[in-house]
Amino acid sequence: MLTGPQGTGKRSGAVALLRETVGPTADYVVLSPDIGLDQLAERTFEASVGYVVLDRTGSAGAAEGVAGPSADFDWRRxxxxxxxxxxxxxxxxxxGVTGRAPEAVRHLRWRPPALDKVVRARLVQARTPQDTVERAVTGMPPGCPIAVVADxxxxxxxxxxxxxxxxxxxxGAPQAVREWFDVDEERSLREIAEVTTLAFAPGxxxxxxxxxxxxxxxxxxxVYFASEAVPPPSGASVPDAAGQSAAADGQDRRQPRRARPVDRRRSLARNSLIETEMQVYGATTREVMVFADAELRRWVLQALWRYHPTEYWDAVREWLGLVVDADHDPALQLSIASGLTLLGHIAFDEVVQSYLDPWARGEHGLTGQTVAAYxxxxxxxxxxxxxxxxxxxxxxxxxTHPALRGTALVAFSGQLGATFPTDAVKWLWAVLRSGVLDKQEEREAGLHAWAQLFLTLVDCQEDAGIVLDALAYRIRKEQRTRSAAYSATGLLALETALYVFTATExxxxxxxxxxxxxxRPAEAEVVAELWAAMLRYRPLRRDALSALLVTVRALPAVTSDPTTAAARLGHALVAVLPQAEHPLLADELGRLAVSRPARATEPDCVATLIGALNRVKDGHPR
Known part of the structure; x- marks a missing residue:
């Protein structure tokens, strides 16, 4: 148990402890941060696997944070x-624990490592030249958070x-922002609009x-200009109740002069927090607006929240809603999302109540739900x-709100799922199985979320096996408890597995x-187990065969030894399929491969897979 302030490297320390204990190449499982001691004591763990709970809240029981016989007993379990x-x-x-820490489990006060050692270790490990290492160590400014140093x-x-x-x-960013906001005269509407726009849409x-x-x-x-009655000019008459003007002869009927165009570029040039940057894209360049220092963005948002009233933030909320409705540029959506994340450090409730909850409910359509997930x-x-x-x-x-559930599915299928994969699998299955996704499009969204979570974990080089293990567990349970047809839950697991196996990069x-x-060669068994279950269920067999063919043909593009990988998958399929299925699978897969010819320049991994099936078939007496 490591206790200490946030942002001091506890997460890296936890992972380092597991790697030293379990092994440098071993996987570790991230558990939910609000998991209780009772749940941990009743959980089934896998041998030689590392588990980590990051920033545990201890909400499962008040006694967990208090020393005493009860707390020690729970930790001992x-x-x-x-x-x-x-x-x-x-x-x-x-x-931390109030009072004396439980004796059953070591509670260590986390002490972050020396920052210069962090920099030196990372650069030496990356084989950085020695002179660059020394410049990096000596040039490091004091007071940097450890996360900033690592980045x-x-x-x-x-x-x-x-x-x-x-x-x-x-x-220097905090001081620059304080000086900009703390001038004798209040900043104009245009200047406030400049820094607000850049805070949510840099680049x-x-x-x-x-x-x-x-x-x-x-x-x-x-917000900045209260409406006031403008007195009529000298010599002009005031309209009566009927709107008729009793103007004297010779009333001035000249047209109003056209206003001078707003010169925003001159104003931007005077703004010390903002500058232009030329970004090179091949043979072309693009001029973009950025903060003079990247760190200014966070401090500008903090100053805006501190100095400006609710009416200002109501206008910002309406503005961001209009931007989300009107502009579907993913880069701009990501900029808005990152700005709201920075604002969340200062005013988390404001971000949730004014943006995340309404947008997740669909107030700004699918685009708003997407930005909320971002x-x-x-x-x-x-x-x-x-x-x-x-x-x-x-x-x-x-x-029970369908849009909220849909946004949750999207969120769990991305970085949230990569950070908390155990929770993602749990809640994706709970939503999918609950029956609330009664419409076909909602059901497909739930199945798609499973496929996207698997794809995200593979892309991030995380343990995507947690998705396959969860599906395999449910199918095994179904096969143990039912002797005939699959139940609705079993069929749902099979359909989900098919979506996962057809997810493309x-x-x-x-x-x-x-x-x-x-x-992950060692995971061929669970992949084959899921494929065998789909192949044996005849309504999904054709789609499962097609997915198997596409996957095997993709092996030459993802590994330098595709035939070995294909043979490994073939042997794993032989081990889990009944003997009567072997010749049938080889025949059907061969006919499907002939109908969909592959490029002749690649190794014939399909033939390798069929060969593994045939060798086993030939080895059995007829």
């Missing part, structure tokens, strides 16, 4: 259960200049920036907000399961 299964667990939390070291290891990297973290071109700023200024005008994914990249994002989405998953279009088979 958890320890004994882990020993019984030969597993290992590390828990991190910001909440900077990663960028330097990738080839960035140390001086330029550390320049972004010199600590966009001038024309798009000015258009967004113009919309925001119109919404902010009622915000949650950004939160998962930061140690301080990941657990809060999980709690919020779990509430949506239990809701975003760029290459290849099945993600092909890369999974190539990267």
């Amino acid at each position: 958890v320890r004994d259960q882990l020993r019984r299964h030969g597993a290992h667990l590390v828990i991190t939390t910001v909440h 900077a070291a990663q960028r330097i290891a990738a080839g960035a200049d140390p001086d330029q990297v550390w320049k972004e973290h010199t600590g 966009i071109g001038r024309r798009a920036f000015e258009s967004l700023q113009d919309v925001l200024e119109r919404l902010l005008e009622p 915000v949650l994914w950004f939160m998962c990249l930061e140690e301080t907000q990941a657990a809060a994002a999980l709690t919020l989405v779990r509430t949506w998953a239990q809701s 975003r760029l290459s279009g290849r099945p993600a399961v092909a890369r999974y088979i190539a990267d």
Whole structure:
């Protein structure tokens, strides 16, 4: 048990402990942050596997954070259960134990490592030249959070200049923002609109920036300018009750002069927080608006929240809603999402109540739901907000509101699922099985979420086996308890497995399961088990055969030894399929391959797979 403040490297420390204990190449399972000691004591663990609970809240019982016989007994049960299964667990939390810590489990006060050692270790491991290592260590500014130091070291290891990297973290951003806001005269509406627009939409071109700023200024005008009755000019008459003017002869009927165009570019040039940047794209360049220092964005949002009233934030909420409705550019959506994530550090309730909940309910359509999911994914990249994002989405998953459930499915299928895969599998299955997805499009969204979670875990090089293991467990349970047809739950597991095995990578279009088979040879058995279950269920057999053919043909593109991977999958299928199914599968797969010829330049992995089936068939007496 590691206790200490957030942002001090406890997560990395927990992973390092597991790697030293279980092994550097072993997987570790991330458990829910609000899991209780009773749940841990009753959980079945796998031998020689590492488990980690990040930023545990201890909400399962008040006694868990208080020393005493009861707390020690609960911890002892958890320890004994882990020993019984030969597993290992590390828990991190910001909440220390009141009084004397339980004796059954060691509670360690986490002490972050020296920052210079963190930089040096990471750069040496990346084989960075020694002179660059020394420049990086000596140029590091004091007071940097350990997460910033780790990110900077990663960028330097990738080839960035140390001086330029550390320049972004010199600590001058807070002072620059304070000086900009604390001038004698209040900043004008236009200046506030400039920094607000950039806070939520950095890195966009001038024309798009000015258009967004113009919309925001119109919404902010009622906040900054109270409507006043304008006195009539000298010599003019005031309209009567009927609207008729008793103007004297010679009334001035001249047309009003045209207003001078707003010169936003001149104003932007005077704004010390903003600058333009030329981004190179091949042979072309693009001028975009950025903060003079990347760290300014966070501090500008903090100052805006501190100094501006509710009416201002009401206008910002309406403005962002209009932007989300009108512009479907994914880059702009991501910028808005990252801005809301930064605002969440300061005003989490504001972000949830004004943006996440309404957008997740579909107030701004599918685009709003997508941006809400982006915000949650950004939160998962930061140690301080990941657990809060999980709690919020779990509430949506239990809701009866269809749009909230749909947004929860999307959130769990992405970075939230990669951060908390155990919770993602649990809640995706709960939503899918609950029967609330009665419409066909909602049901397909639930199945698609499972496929996307598997794809995300494969893309992130995380343990995607948790998805397959969950489906295999349910199918095994179905086969043990039913002797004839599958139940509705069993059929749902089979259909979900088919969706997972047909999920394709975003760029290459290849099945993600092909890369999974190539990267994790030991997992061929569970893949074959799921495929065998689908092949034996005749309504899904044709689709399962087609998916198997596409996957085997994709192996040459994902591994340098595709025939070995194909043979391994073939042997695994032989082990789980009944003997009578072997010649039938070989025959059907061969005919399907002939009808869909592959490129002659690639190894014939389908023939290798069929050969594995035939060799076993020939070895059995007829």
